[in-house]
Amino acid sequence: MSDQASNPTPLRTGIPASGLDLRCVGAHPDYWYPVAWSDELKRGRALGRRFAGQPVVLYRGGSGQVFALEDRCAHRQVPLHLGVVCGDELKCHYHGWTYDGDGQCVDVPYLGKERLPNGVRSYPAREIDGLIFIFPGDPVLAENRLPGPLGSSQRKDYKTRRLNREVACHYTFMHENLFDMNHQFMHRKQMGSIRARCIGRQHGEHWAQVEYTFSRTEGKPSVGERVIVDLIRKRKQPAKHFSDHMRIRTDYPSQSLRVWVGRDIDASQDPVLDVWLCYTPLDGEQRSNRTFGYLSVKKPPIPGLIHAVWPFVVWFTDNIFREDQDIVEYEQRAHDAQGADWNNEIFPAIRDLRDVLARSGRPMSRGGADRT
Ligand code: FES
Ligand SMILES: [Fe+2]
Known part of the structure; x- marks a missing residue:
């Protein structure tokens, strides 16, 4: 038997119609993705997570609402999840730059409010059936793409x-x-x-x-x-x-x-x-x-x-x-x-x-x- 016959070239019968290597197709960011369980994030606390390499900080403000921001201070790039939650704002651990839930920098303690720098990216965040989801893509699309109930997880029966x-x-x-x-x-x-x-x-x-x-x-x-x-x-x-x-x-x-x-x-x-x-x-x-x-x-x-x-x-x-x-x-x-x-x-x-x-x-x- 020839080498050719004993070792036939594998048939690549599973390649998607697009011809792409599926493992090089990223999860599309224009959908909601879970990043934490609701009970992992207590009021007044912050949590560092990732979505496809993007660092994301989740924090639960004093109102109980969950916010999601880029986990990187605009000042010196340190993780914001090290910071302190004050009301519905997050204060960076290093020099205290403070961000609101939209990622706007609302305070630089040693500069005053009239010369505020740019803030950080924010992500739509939502709690659904005990999970915290973020929307990493175009925020305009977020509201219309909210997931429905997560299976039968909330049913008493x-x-x-x-x-x-x-x-x-x-x-x-x-x-x-x-x-x-x-x-x-x-x-x-x-x-x-x-x-x-x-x-x-x-x-x-x-x-x-x-x-x-x-x-x-x-x-x-x-x-x-x-x-x-x-x-x-x-x-x-x-x-x-x-x-x-x-x-x-x-x-x-x-x-x-x-x-x-x-x-x-x-x-x-x-x-x-x-x-x-x-x-x-x-x-x-x-x-x-x-x-x-x-x-x-x-x-x-x-x-x-x-x-x-x-x-x-x-x-x-x-x-x-x-x-x-x-x-x-x-x-x-x-x-x-x-x-x-x-x-x-x-x-x-x-x-x-x-x-x-x-x-x-x-x-x-x-x-x-x-x-x-
Ligand atoms: S690094 Fe965040 S305030 Fe300076
Ligand atoms: Fe299995």
Whole structure:
């Protein structure tokens, strides 16, 4: 056999229609991104965060309102999150230059108010369902692009846990990982042998959706899985022959996963599992992200049962997410070693998704700067 035949040139079947390397497409700044949990930011306190390499200081003023400014004093560039919150203003730790919530410099203690220098950039900031979001792009667009409710996280008939972890990969790997349920094999220790079957896909300009049913081919469900899908739904079918319906959807830039019991979705029925996720890029090259999310499980009718089994749910989902984190970080390292996206993506739903992500994001040049 010739070298050519034994080592064929890989087919690059997953390149988005645009021809872009998806890992060089930045998260588009004209959307809202979560940067902190509301309860991480107490009144009168400041917090330093990042969005795609931009340092951002969040502070909660005396009124309780959250403000977001560039985390860099206009004077000598030190982080403003070291400073002191005074009313609804933030005073730099070094010489006390003071900024209001719009980033205007409103006081330089040793100069007087008549010779005030330029201030710093401000970002629209909003608290939604326990998360602090900022809008890093054109502020004119912010109001019309506010996210809706974050899954079922605020509903009393669901029990909800937070998902919160820093992952060393481009945010697009996160979208693809969740979207592609053909990777259940990797979770075999947690889930046993589950087979996902794609039963439909749809997409639009800035969204993509895929639906699956599942069946168990062998083995038994783990405790955590049994809790989420067997116990809560009081499944009549033996665990061997179940059939559930999962819908995963990217609504740029966030993602959701919902599971209904039974083969067909009854729109009047609540999902038994409702997950909302958003991946906020951290560094300038967007090689890392913070995943913020809520995982909500519909409470079973027996009072207190959900609380009794909750530690198993947390343990089970932590294991699953840890496996996912490990593999997407491997993907990122492979991309970095190869210097390009060599993925051979053959699953049509993922190709739809990759096109949505390429279309919705903003190309970066290597090194992390926006090309536009
Ligand atoms: S560096 Fe901020 S006031 Fe001087
Ligand atoms: Fe997974």
